[in-house]
Amino acid sequence: MKPRVIVVGGGWSGCAAALAANRAGAEAHLFEKTDMLLGSGLVGGIMRNNGRFVATEELIAMGGGDLFKIADRNARHKGIAFPGHQHANLYDVHRIEPDVSAFLRKAGVNIHLMERVVDVERDGATVVGVKTEYGENLSGDVFVDATGTSGPMGNCARYGNGCAMCVQRCPTFGPRVSIVAKMGVHEAQAAKAPEVYGAMSGSCKIAKDSLAPAIQKALQKTGIYIQKIPETLVNRSKLSAKACQQYALPEYAENVVLLDTGHAKLMSPYFPLEDLRSLPGFERARYVDPYSGGRGNSVRFLALAPRNMFLQVDGVQNLFCGGEKAGVLVGHTEAIVTGTLAGHNAVRRAQGLPLLGLPRSTATGEFISESGKAAATEEGLAQSYTFAGSVFFEHMKEKGLYSTDAEAIHRRIEREGLAGVLRARLV
Template sequence: MYCNLNWTGCAAAITAKKAGAEVHVFEKTDLLLGLGNIGGIMRNNGRFTAAEELIALGAPELIHLCDKNSNHKNIKFPGHEHASLYDVTSIEPDVRKLLTDMDIKLHLITRVTDIEQNEKIIKGVRLSNGDYIEGDVIVETTGSTGPMGNCQRYGNGCAMCILRCPSYGPRISISERAGVKDFSGERNDDKLGAFSGSCEVAKDSLSEELKNQLETTGVAVLQVPSEDVNYDKLEAKVCQQYALKEFAENLVMLDTGHAKLMTSYYPLDKLRKIPGLEKARYVDPLAGSQGNSIRYLSVAPRTNDMKVIGVDNLFCAGEKSGLFVGHTEAISTGSLAGHNAVRFCLGIPLLTLPASLSIGDIISFANEKSQTREGRKSRYTFAGSDYFKRMKDLNLYSIDIKEIENRVKKVSLDNVFNQKLV
């Protein structure tokens, strides 16, 4: 079984391993977690509910690691409640140790470049070094960001983000190599894709006062000079849960190990006009003055059990499986895909999570909405925008852990991801 080692791929690898599979994971860079290395936001709004559902379903490992690495818990920032912020500078080694201790085979700096296929069955993958590896089932978690040509065509050029395509090469779409037609997310200006929604500034480049505020409270809200307010950028953001006017009129900063700016990009000369940021310097993307990575350009059609339509032994998760935003969403879809990949190999019925759980509902809701053009202009996240409103309307949103546990038990799915199937 193969998957890329972002949050989605790590989650899929864990549930597949717990189900009894031999798991090999291929990652083109030298780091696990992909964009999770510059993320950090967990448990805000409906993500709290989904995180506790994952724990009750038997996939607690990555949620617990994020909690353990969170220096700030139960914080508020505009439009968001009870958030946790994990430290992006410490999380990756812990996740790597977890996977290694589980005897999941990690293949780093190993890029998949092609597949071998027999009709609707993928027989194996070809690597950039020429090796050919066979497998029974593939979970594609390549994400939908880049590569450089797409960031040039649909964005402001390569922003030199954490994925480092110039050094490690471009992602490919395994689904498209297998003959499946992927689709793209859209923007209101008829462009494809969307800008990643935040960038990182080195905390040591902040004033001592601002740095201390961030490290003490986890959040700082700085007023943007009126002449620099830009509402148009909100339309291009991938993170619609942060596309609020407060995020245009103010610079919202979060302490995720770096200082996270909740904006896609911001010209450095304008950034340094804001008190406390006179010496600010970007750490991701390095060209944060000019742009950011472009995402949602490669989404595979799938069923609600995460199986790709048109290929017998290919599953998908994360951004590859829909217009999802966030680590929690990645872990949720990845956990289901990895578990179902093993079920497929054994010839037993695949698991579809019910709509009485927020994870099951978002998987089916995003799938349904993506069939329309308007739906492809939306993004789906437990944390905000239209889906969080839906969670509240359907009484799916809860921060009562016991209630969430009972919800999972009611559908007899408690610890389902802990079941050894092989």
């Protein structure tokens, strides 16, 4: 009989975990509380920038790269540069979700939309099932918590500027519920400074057709538009509040930086609408995510699971985690690589096989190791971890793990004996 792996949370990490479990031969179930997959991936779009290129190619070489290939196919712009970032692809946030959903369904993943998991059934320190809001129960062998860390509204009210009405849509679909917390495991909170908890999401989306035609044209052609802000409107304090420290550079405070992801992605956590509309070309600007982007954004990183290098949650042998739940990890790429390993290891656990740990000679192995260690220290909880910048990208470069040579990256994975490892059927 196939083991049953239950993944809770349908963001990039949950999609990756369910797909990896399915590929390894399990009956995979993916529970998502809203009516769409991808979570915050519905409003992001930046891929392959800086060290993310390496992580992407490593996962492809290991046989777990299907979701990256879908993102590449949905790219509106490829290989672009913007301040502090090189060779980025921007996927189209309007088009990608149906492709991911169709791909998972075709592979055989059982997707349960609008089914919020609100509790667990347990037998001591083992999870045996999940319960949904509407009274459905499903038992399973191994579980993955991929519920992310965005919201719920109470966190945005307490640690941010209030619910900014973001794509997570807590008022409609209910607050995030963590399986890790339901199992009684203590979750850590990121704190940028003593008693400054969580971090604010770092970008907003503006309806492109609310911008002047010349701005639309530049975005369409090059994927990027940069305009200087008058000194009176520069707010440098927003930089330190950002979840994505890879964009906490002066260029992002002193300019309006827009990227074309379908919407115009404004690289700022929020920007008062009247100030924005005072800039030439922005007179009619309208936010589409979060709706209250003039005032704030979602607050994240207040529910981080302690876990090991196999992404197994401390103290609960049959519970794994991926994405933001697995540390102060920012990014789609980071969610996909950790989600994939969590889903794969869930099947190994079910089959009684040794769990797969990625060596530190790979960028992904080093990332999982370093970000896991960081989440256990006050200093680490003040940072954010991403292949795309901040402390980890520097570390990658120092260790010689950064390269833009895809063939060399694939050869490294082969040398480590990891080529295709995530495609192997284990059942």
